[in-house]
Amino acid sequence: MPELPEVETVVNGLKPQVMGHRILDVRNSGKNLRYPLPDFTSITHATINDIHRRAKYLIFSLDNQQTLLWHLGMTGQFHVLENDAEAAKHEHVRLDLSENISLCYRDTRRFGYADICDTNNLLAHPWLKKLGVEPLTDEFDAKQLKINLQTRNTSIKQNIMDNAIVVGVGNIYASESLFRAGIHPAAPAKSLSSKQLGLLVLHIKEVLKEAIIAGGSTISDFVKADGKPGYFAHSFKVYGRDGEPCLVCKSPIQRIVQAGRASFFCPNCQKV
């Protein structure tokens, strides 16, 4: 479920709670996540120095030259609980930390995944090495996007969701940013002008920033690290609103499926 703003929110929520804590033990439910869990022995007794985000990955930097990489999949959640707290339903991993707290990982659908690697080789990790630019940096601009899209025959929506081009734009914010930019989700990526791409870049940055400020979206099971839900869902303009009137022109919002994913758009405000 989480998109970039949600992961950012989780990282920010976890940092003050677990930074500086030592990992004393790691327990798991015995069930695999998307991939088998890594062997945690190399990080038990290490201390969590810092937590970062790259794309939708949480990156735990440890003090022993090891890094713990974690993706939340669709339904992953971290909670910081007392050491002896009873395991919630769908808790699959628990890192027992110093000072009697535990970092607990719940994941209903078990689409999440984790790995451990040498910090020196972090950027060479297969999950990270092919990732495109971060959307909230200056590296993500219309000029580079235009170059990346000029050979792409597929739709603009599929391309802004392609992690090799730009990371962190998931299904919700793809629809929302295309609406704001007035671009039809099915428009061929290579057909868009520099001006249109400039507008799109601007709105992707804007919608992601707004969501981070709002503390991440809430749909079904997103919970921030402190257990409180985010609330950006209240400001979706098209996502999940098929059949309802466009907030700008009152035309009914339409839903189509692209590459197996639902897209929402206003047929009047967004042109191919």
Add this chain to the structure above:
DNA sequence: AAGGTTACCTGCCCGC
């Protein structure tokens, strides 16, 4: 070889 489809899992919501 780009582009489309499917798989991974569980839960929920809807219609019958």
Add this chain to the structure above:
DNA sequence: TGCGGGCAGGTAACCT
């Protein structure tokens, strides 16, 4: 009330 089908925010491995 129960059951089956469809759907869900992500990613990658398959096919073609």
